[in-house]
Amino acid sequence: xxxxxxxxxxxxxxxxxxxxxxxxxxxxxxxxxxxxxxxxxxxxxxxxxxxxxxxxxxxxxxxxxxxxxxxxxxxxxxxxxxxxxxxxxxxxxxxxxxxxxxxxxxxxxxxxxxxxxxxxxxxxxxxxxxxxxxxxxxxxxxxxxxxxxxxxxxxxxxxxxxxxxxxxxxxxxxxxxxxxxxxxxxxxxxxxxxxxxxxxxxxxxxxxxxxxxxxxxxxxxxxxxxxxxxxxxxxxxxxxxxxxxxxxxxxxxxxxxxxxxxxxxxxxxxxxxxxxxxxxxxxxxxxxxxxxxxxxxxxxxxxxxxxxxxxxxxxxxxxxxxxxxxxxxxxxxxxxxxxxxxxxxxxxxxxxxxxxxxxxxxxxxxxxxxxxxxxxxxxxxxxxxxxxxxxxxxxxxxxxxxxxx
Amino acid sequence: xxxxxxxxxxxxxxxxxxxxxxxxxxxxxxxxxxxxxxxxxxxxxxxxxxxxxxxxxxxxxxxxxxxxxxxxxxxxxxxxxxxxxxxxxxxxxxxxxxxxxxxxxxxxxxxxxxxxxxxxxxxxxxxxxxxxxxxxxxxxxxxxxxxxxxxxxxxxxxxxxxxxxxxxxxxxxxxxxxxxxxxxxxxxxxxxxxxxxxxxxxxxxxxxxxxxxxxxxxxxxxxxxx
Amino acid sequence: xxxxxxxxxxxxxxxxxxxxxxxxxxxxxxxxxxxxxxxxxxxxxxxxxxxxxxxxxxxxxxxxxxxxxxxxxxxxxxxxxxxxxxxxxxxxxxxxxxxxxxxxxxxxxxxxxxxxxxxxxxxxxxxxxxxxxxxxxxxxxxxxxxxxxxxxxxxxxxxxxxxxxxxxxxxxxxxxxxx
Numbered sequence: 001x002x003x004x005x006x007x008x009x010x011x012x013x014x015x016x017x018x019x020x021x022x023x024x025x026x027x028x029x030x031x032x033x034x035x036x037x038x039x040x041x042x043x044x045x046x047x048x049x050x051x052x053x054x055x056x057x058x059x060x061x062x063x064x065x066x067x068x069x070x071x072x073x074x075x076x077x078x079x080x081x082x083x084x085x086x087x088x089x090x091x092x093x094x095x096x097x098x099x100x101x102x103x104x105x106x107x108x109x110x111x112x113x114x115x116x117x118x119x120x121x122x123x124x125x126x127x128x129x130x131x132x133x134x135x136x137x138x139x140x141x142x143x144x145x146x147x148x149x150x151x152x153x154x155x156x157x158x159x160x161x162x163x164x165x166x167x168x169x170x171x172x173x174x175x176x177x178x179x180x181x182x183x184x185x186x187x188x189x190x191x192x193x194x195x196x197x198x199x200x201x202x203x204x205x206x207x208x209x210x211x212x213x214x215x216x217x218x219x220x221x222x223x224x225x226x227x228x229x230x231x232x233x234x235x236x237x238x239x240x241x242x243x244x245x246x247x248x249x250x251x252x253x254x255x256x257x258x259x260x261x262x263x264x265x266x267x268x269x270x271x272x273x274x275x276x277x278x279x280x281x282x283x284x285x286x287x288x289x290x291x292x293x294x295x296x297x298x299x300x301x302x303x304x305x306x307x308x309x310x311x312x313x314x315x316x317x318x319x320x321x322x323x324x325x326x327x328x329x330x331x332x333x334x335x336x337x338x339x340x341x342x343x344x345x346x347x348x349x350x351x352x353x354x355x356x357x358x359x360x361x362x363x364x365x366x367x368x369x370x371x372x373x374x375x376x377x378x379x380x381x382x383x384x385x386x387x388x389x390x391x392x393x394x395x396x397x398x399x400x401x402x403x404x405x
Numbered sequence: 406x407x408x409x410x411x412x413x414x415x416x417x418x419x420x421x422x423x424x425x426x427x428x429x430x431x432x433x434x435x436x437x438x439x440x441x442x443x444x445x446x447x448x449x450x451x452x453x454x455x456x457x458x459x460x461x462x463x464x465x466x467x468x469x470x471x472x473x474x475x476x477x478x479x480x481x482x483x484x485x486x487x488x489x490x491x492x493x494x495x496x497x498x499x500x501x502x503x504x505x506x507x508x509x510x511x512x513x514x515x516x517x518x519x520x521x522x523x524x525x526x527x528x529x530x531x532x533x534x535x536x537x538x539x540x541x542x543x544x545x546x547x548x549x550x551x552x553x554x555x556x557x558x559x560x561x562x563x564x565x566x567x568x569x570x571x572x573x574x575x576x577x578x579x580x581x582x583x584x585x586x587x588x589x590x591x592x593x594x595x596x597x598x599x600x601x602x603x604x605x606x607x608x609x610x611x612x613x614x615x616x617x618x619x620x621x622x623x624x625x626x627x628x629x630x631x
Numbered sequence: 632x633x634x635x636x637x638x639x640x641x642x643x644x645x646x647x648x649x650x651x652x653x654x655x656x657x658x659x660x661x662x663x664x665x666x667x668x669x670x671x672x673x674x675x676x677x678x679x680x681x682x683x684x685x686x687x688x689x690x691x692x693x694x695x696x697x698x699x700x701x702x703x704x705x706x707x708x709x710x711x712x713x714x715x716x717x718x719x720x721x722x723x724x725x726x727x728x729x730x731x732x733x734x735x736x737x738x739x740x741x742x743x744x745x746x747x748x749x750x751x752x753x754x755x756x757x758x759x760x761x762x763x764x765x766x767x768x769x770x771x772x773x774x775x776x777x778x779x780x781x782x783x784x785x786x787x788x789x790x791x792x793x794x795x796x797x798x799x800x801x802x803x804x805x806x807x808x809x810x
Binding site: 013315400 | 450454457459460461479480483484485486487488490492494498500501502503507511512513514515516517518521559
């Protein structure tokens with residue numbers, strides 16, 4: 001049906017002639033497509049970033065309270081006042097036959113904007129793999145820094161009691177800690193944290209250090225329950241998923257709570273998904289309105305070049321050719337707009353991800369993937385189909401009227 | 406190739422029903438040059454477009470050679486024009502963003518590849534004959550005379566048997582118009598093309614074999630060209 | 632005139648579902664039925680007992696998909712550790728015990744060999760946690776329907792009825808009611 005047609009030069013001439021109007025159309029389409037693309041990609045990036053940051057935290061056991069608060073405190077290092085688990089409780093957890101890893105997470109102190117967290121060497125290895133430089137802490141005066149902490153190896157610091165604006169500098173005057181190792185980047189708020197032996201946290205607060213007097217120098221498990229002042233949270237891990245579920249069931253009781261940060265996060269993500277859905281509707285509406293506007297504009301524009309189309313037909317061009325010229329014109333605009341929209345979405349997502357990463361310390365690296373390409377393909381196909389309408393209208397005009405306009 | 410023209414009982418009506426043009430009988434020999442004159446709104450252009458098969462509501466017979474345009478459907482009429490008719494308009498109707506060659510080979514965009522090559526050769530020859538250089542410059546920088554000559558090249562590129570012109574010199578000054586008349590009529594006669602031109606320009610009408618007066622939708626009389 | 636026709640046809644076309652994601656939604660209003668009806672219910676429908684184990688409030692979300700997740704509360708009233716291992720039902724080809732985990736930011740349900748419940752303890756199968764996945768559903772389900780399910784443990788099985796709740800429900804409509 002279209003054999004022998006070469007509308008390219010004509011379409012090009014028309015596109016150039018009305019280039020400013022065309023540019024407006026392309027930009028309108030691009031912005032509306034970019035919003036949709038950016039929305040979907042960014043939400044996915046946020047979901048994946050927050051999930052990755054919580055990846056190493058299989059099961060958290062803590063004193064009963066709010067799961068969300070504890071998750072934000074223990075996994076994302078957002079400070080909170082929470083009750084402590086006793087030595088007996090920790091002992092029970094650590095010695096349970098199905099527990100492969102039981103690591104205390106004792107947050108509460110800070111240095112500048114770095115949380116100082118007491119834990120075990122096992123936890124450091126579990127969280128970050130090997131160390132990027134230096135060595136693991138071996139004394140209560142030693143510390144391992146996260147990858148973005150502003151302290152060099154060998155530097156010393158004095159922890160403040162509490163975190164953020166409430167931190168009391170000087171509360172632990174005289175207690176100096178030295179950085180002996182640095183973790184590789186984890187893409188989580190732990191990159192900003194300083195990890196110290198659990199014993200160190202208790203010592204700094206003037207408490208017994210977790211071990212009976214005869215083992216006072218010991219760093220790390222096993223701890224003596226009678227000399228264990230308490231820890232707000234314990235990271236628990238069993239190799240098998242079913243065992244983790246069994247542990248959660250066992251450690252859910254009057255004096256303890258156990259939860260999966262992954263499950264709590266999934267609930268928060270569901271909330272984010274709801275917000276995304278509302279915004280998706282707005283994005284689709286925007287696209288529909290823009291498309292309607294562009295097509296209306298095309299119909300008006302077709303009237304502007306009606307005279308030239310009439311000329312073509314007077315010279316013997318079949319109606320199908322004129323149809324093809326108008327449709328190719330519209331399809332070109334829509335294609336350019338869609339591609340530009342893809343680019344806009346990509347740039348927006350990169351910028352937003354950088355800002356979020358800087359603000360929250362959670363590594364967000366949103367990229368464009370199949371869902372976005374499907375969206376664009378769907379929008380393109382749909383709009384290009386709609387563009388048949390102005391093409392058809394152009395083909396049905398009265399030649400002589402247009403010639404003499 | 407040359408074609409004779411034979412018109413019988415032609416009637417063109419406006420959408421409202423008013424008769425724009427009626428013609429009982431009209432004939433032209435192959436290669437004749439004919440001028441159409443008359444007051445504005447008399448139906449001259451209506452007649453011209455009817456001869457091109459551009460009038461959708463046309464009854465009667467318009468026979469070029471053996472082909473009755475009135476019996477053909479739109480698609481076939483378009484093909485007839487493509488193969489046999491060259492058209493020239495008062496306002497030139499060029500694509501400003503294309504070069505002279507681009508404009509002259511316009512019909513190639515909707516022709517089969519073999520025909521496209523032929524049109525290109527014809528366009529190059531015609532442009533050369535008319536003194537338009539083959540530069541890639543776009544025609545928006547052309548003068549009126551250069552534009553109309555480009556339009557003539559476009560009309561002749563596919564070697565049509567028929568050339569229809571609607572007020573070809575109306576937008577040109579006297580000197581340019583005279584030069585153009587020479588080119589147009591000369592090229593028509595050289596190849597025995599039938600040239601039918603609507604015009605008020607006495608200098609153009611003087612060069613025609615016959616001049617027909619059209620008034621009030623009717624071919625009133627034939628006047629001598631002089 | 633033609634422009635109005637164009638815009639109207641565009642709006643009608645846009646009313647086709649264009650949203651990619653399924654809805655998660657907040658929990659539904661549960662107490663539509665009214666409390667009186669609840670007391671008239673046969674309580675035995677909501678629970679099953681055997682071997683000292685009580686299973687309460689089995690439910691799934693309304694769906695016409697090929698799979699559904701069934702949730703239930705297990706109370707081990709016996710004095711031995713028991714293990715839930717799976718289930719069986721006429722309305723599906725097979726039943727797997729699955730557990731939720733996050734993989735790369737996406738929800739994933741992994742098949743589990745069984746989960747132990749210590750004596751005196753509860754095990755709750757709920758959204759984003761443990762579930763019995765019904766594979767190859769033989770029909771679609773609407774809110775208010777019910778069907779029979781057999782929950783399998785290492786010591787035996789429990790038969791009970793399961794309710795179909797709304798498609799975006801997050802708990803059984805009678806959750807929290809004491810039986």
